[in-house]
Amino acid sequence: MQSKYGTLAQLDSVLEFAAKRQASASLATVGETASGRPIRQLSLGNEPCTAMLVVLAGVHAREWVATGGAHCWIAELADSPPMPGVCLRVLPMLNPDGYSFSRTNNRHWRKNRGGLEGRGVDLNRNFGVANSSWGHGTNNSRSEVFQGLAPFSEPETRAAAAAVKAAVAAVGGDPAKVGVLDVHCCARVVYPPFWYSRASASLATLARVASVLDLQI
Numbered sequence: 001m002q003s004k005y006g007t008l009a010q011l012d013s014v015l016e017f018a019a020k021r022q023a024s025a026s027l028a029t030v031g032e033t034a035s036g037r038p039i040r041q042l043s044l045g046n047e048p049c050t051a052m053l054v055v056l057a058g059v060h061a062r063e064w065v066a067t068g069g070a071h072c073w074i075a076e077l078a079d080s081p082p083m084p085g086v087c088l089r090v091l092p093m094l095n096p097d098g099y100s101f102s103r104t105n106n107r108h109w110r111k112n113r114g115g116l117e118g119r120g121v122d123l124n125r126n127f128g129v130a131n132s133s134w135g136h137g138t139n140n141s142r143s144e145v146f147q148g149l150a151p152f153s154e155p156e157t158r159a160a161a162a163a164v165k166a167a168v169a170a171v172g173g174d175p176a177k178v179g180v181l182d183v184h185c186c187a188r189v190v191y192p193p194f195w196y197s198r199a200s201a202s203l204a205t206l207a208r209v210a211s212v213l214d215l216q217i
């Protein structure tokens with residue numbers, strides 16, 4: 001089973017391939033993990049763009065098919081012409097420390113490898129969004145949903161946040177022109193943004209989009 005999914009080096013080579021294949025592509029390191037591994041971002045499309053999509057994958061270490069799928073998708077995109085006006089920024093391996101540990105030590109490892117005494121933080125609980133991410137986890141560092149010592153305490157979540165902010169800046173500072181997709185594989189569902197608060201004016205539209213995507217997966 002493990003051989004069906006790439007090592008970090010093999011997956012990284014997909015990014016290198018895509019960056020060389022597309023004239024509009026570029027590769028950047030946007031963060032560094034607790035173990036010193038780079039967090040890489042592939043940009044595709046001719047900027048400036050009228051809209052931007054940021055795709056994250058691999059937040060949870062054991063969800064190999066999420067990050068593997070993202071790399072397959074990148075390999076396909078490398079052979080496709082850029083979409084006019086639309087740019088992509090993909091961080092397909094946000095948690096390389098956890099991914100590596102899940103391959104070598106504990107297949108069911110979920111968190112990163114930072115936190116208290118290296119026991120890891122659930123990155124999905126470390127984003128500074130009250131009662132959705134931060135505050136939705138626990139303060140027990142041995143728990144699978146340990147949220148860390150503070151919002152954005154982890155380099156992986158800081159890298160993701162910086163990538164989204166940079167994407168907003170790249171489209172003139174209008175967050176309505178930026179979409180963010182975080183790919184997991186725990187269930188066949190799509191959650192729209194702001195689902196936690198039920199307060200978004202566009203929630204009905206987003207829910208319809210999510211329901212259409214639900215039918216595709």
Ligand SMILES: [Zn+2]
Binds near residue numbers: 059186
């Ligand atoms: Zn997940």
